[in-house]
Amino acid sequence: AAPSMVDSKTRPGEKKGFVEEMRFAAMRLHTRDQAPKQGQKEAPEQPAEQPLRQWQPTREGYLRFLVESKEVYNTLESIVTDAQHSDYARFQSTGLERSAALAEDIAWMQQEYALPATEPGDDGPGLAYSSLLRELAEKDPPAFLCHFYNIYFAHTAGGRMIGTKVAQMILDSKQLNFYKYDGDYKPMLDGVRQALNDVAEGWTREQKDHCLDETMMSFRYSNGLLQCIAQ
């Protein structure tokens, strides 16, 4: 196995539970510009890692981002519905599901701005991410749950900042359903945190480290999606 990115004896966040370790692993992969207090990464590598103020969003690109993202959320949501591994059943109906909201936003953007209907691209980031998620969901639950955590939690943090900023730039400040939850999302996050902590209790330290190590892949694929907007 590849060496773990966290090799000290006590892992950062460990005392608060495994999700706090996942959060630490994620925060250090932000650039300083994205999360000034905790981000450690100096130089952006992908366009989506450039400072938000340098993004040049277009309506077409944003619509593509929504379409590609919907593919990913559809996949995540069908994986937990099927619950091939019984642990996944705990992640059904969390309230954080995004596919239905995305379907509405996509239809709205097409109509409002007279944009053509689009499908996820054959070589696009949505299908690429979906196939990785399906494979991990089957063979590697700790890695799959790393992606699950990062996708849903990132969306309530940086995702919402992006949504607000981009809406100001190109959607006349219209807030999309993608960024709205049915009620306060904080208790929803708490529920998922609890479920993740419970599931991780059944993992060996090696499986936990393997889950943390997957964080980098999660950033790579999510940045691939964000690239549709950043240009």
Ligand code: HEM
């Ligand atoms: C949290 C910004 C991309 C995963 C955060 C926070 C900010 C932020 C400001 C809150 C920090 C805090 O609570 O102190 C951004 C920006 C991004 C971006 C501006 C891109 C332009 C990503 C990506 C991922 C990610 C690509 C992973 C796929 C997370 C996670 C959290 C977080 C897991 C913790 C959320 C929580 O604990 O509730 N991000 N982020 N972020 N971000 Fe990002």
